[in-house]
Amino acid sequence: MENVEWDDVQRLVLSGYPKLPFSAYVFWHFVPGEVDAARKWLRLLSGRLTRATGRGDQQAINLALTAHGLEHLRVSDGVLSSFSLEFLEGMAPKPTPEAQFPRRSNVLGDVGDSSPELWEWGGWKESRDIDGMLLLYAADQTKLRSLIDAEIGAMAGAAAPALRQNGEPLIIEGRVYDDRKEHFGFTDGISQPLIEGSPKANGKRTSDADNNKKLTSDEKRILLVKPGEFVLGYRNERRTSISDVYPERADADTEPKDIRRNGTYLVFRQLEQDVPAFNEFVAKTAERIYGRADEPAQEKIASQLVGRTRQGHPLVPIDCPPDAAPRNDFLYYFEDRFGMACPIGAHIRRANPRDTVGPDADTALRLSKMHRIIRRGRPYGERVGSEKEGTTGELATRGMAFIALNADIAGQFEMIQHSWLNNTHFGSLYAGTDPLGHFSCAGDVVTIQDRPTNHHVDRPRPFVRVRGGAYFFLPGIEAVRALAR
Structure with missing residues (x-):
């Protein structure tokens, strides 16, 4: 090392x-x-x-x-x-x-x-x-x-x-x-x-609150790069x-x-987010799939678009009590290969397929580590419904100041964007791009796996727009x- x-x-x-x-x-x-x-x-x-x-x-x-x-x-x-x-x-x-x-x-x-x-x-x-x-x-x-x-x-x-x-x-x-x-x-x-050889990977405590949790062996195997x-x-x-x-x-x-x-x-x-449009889509989709648009139905649809609950818990079936911290030591191939829990086209599954894109699970996990990025972005602008919202035209805009760190722009950031997020055939899907992405194409749909048949929901214009x-x-x-x- x-x-x-x-x-x-x-x-x-x-x-x-x-x-x-x-x-x-x-x-x-x-x-x-x-x-x-x-x-x-x-x-x-x-x-x-x-x-x-x-x-x-x-x-x-x-x-x-x-x-x-x-x-x-x-x-x-x-x-x-x-x-x-x-x-x-x-x-x-x-x-x-x-x-x-x-x-x-x-x-x-x-x-x-x-x-x-x-x-x-x-x-x-x-x-x-x-x-x-x-x-x-x-x-x-x-x-x-x-x-x-x-x-x-x-x-x-x-x-x-x-x-x-x-x-x-x-x-x-x-x-x-x-x-x-x-x-x-x-x-x-x-x-x-998790960077191999970093203080966190070596189990050393630092001044950062997000570095104080002891890592499990599964986290090291899945996240160590x-x-x-x-x-x-x-x-x-x-x-x-x-x-x-x-x-x-x-x-x-x-x-x-x-x-x-x-x-x-x-x-x-600079990614501008249209929060009202996103919320409207979630409500309409909940009504269409579950026949109701109450809070539990909307929360389920929103989590299926992202791949995690709003609290951060992954949708794959792992042992994670509701009051526990969000886990990251999970895989897809054996736990949820067909996307019945976490849809194949969900945002986090596209951004990091873990062990699903490759000839076998182990090879896929190794290959995915060649395309990871470190994200350091933060929201900008006022939240919807805040006291400051809408007082001026400048404060009416909001979004994510997206930051990615990588040693190979083409093989990491651009590959993720082009081949996973924007790919209409990601994971053997027939159509659809990243539900939270800025890119859309003709006939774009959101696919939610279900039995006896999958749900295909027409996706309107993107909820995100690149501003710089x-x-x-x-x-x-x-x-x-x-x-x-």
Whole structure:
């Protein structure tokens, strides 16, 4: 087992900062021509970044850069070419005369209302070329505001916040509510991979509340994943390193050996959620299938769409008392192969098929570990029915600031999105895409397995819409310092 240099890794890789429920994602541009100022800012910022070995009890700061940002820092072509093609092209490459609709937008299902042409940022029009993002976390709203002001002030002369169309800074504020639920009402952040060699995998207690539960042997077998799937420079589930695939081409005399080491790719997607439309669909579907739309019937339909109850309990038949914490040490092949408990097309079953996509259960579980992602997203906007809801047009929108960490964008995030979530034939289904996804197609249906026949419910337009996004690189601390030299 490889020993990861955790002291050089940004803490976001190991922690979602559960004790820091208030967060802000500050998108910015480097000031044109001010390369020396940019490097000075990064040098000072590197000392404030929260390391994986740090505590982050009061606040946390993490930094991510785009390919455009690396170019501003005058990183050589040799170093840039060592990064993956997906990162270099970006999430939404511009259309060309030869490709009116770029391949990546098709792969991700970013079409229709979710087309980059309509994005608020990162798309084909406004606020496209983001250079980087600061990920700021604090214990309360007041401390978060102070942290935002301090970090924006520190970047003055070197970088400036990107602007929305209305001239306001492009800052998305996330929030983890006390019940840990997202806007559709489901407990979020439950199913996460476990990095081999991490403090949690080794049974060490940390300051994070979500790391204090002792892991079972089943959890380790199902969730334990090689570090190279998430941290560059280490062996992955294929027993290779991304560095082997994209060899370093830097000039050893003038540039660091490999600025990718101890970093990872960060996918950011602003996903707007239409909660009233989702609730209406749940009620109508409950009426159609169960002949009633009372709360128990609606809760059953909602859980079948997701694959878990709103409290987070999986639908597969495992020993889990109602008052117990949600479990994650379950599989599908032997427990619920035909989807009678958890529908085959349910959101969590598509996002992580566990032991069902492969020639046999054991092989399928091993293969699924090659396509895992670490999710660090948070809801943004006010909850439906809150006192602040609807007071302004800005507060009327809500959704998920989706964040995924992975060492291979194409083989992890994009593969999950294209081949599992958007696939109308996932799990041998005849039709239908992810019930909670932003992508839909003609004749889209939700299939709920049942006896004597399955239920096929027409799915209306998606309840989720992509409003912006970009691919970032979350560098190691020493890489930030190297970029500042």
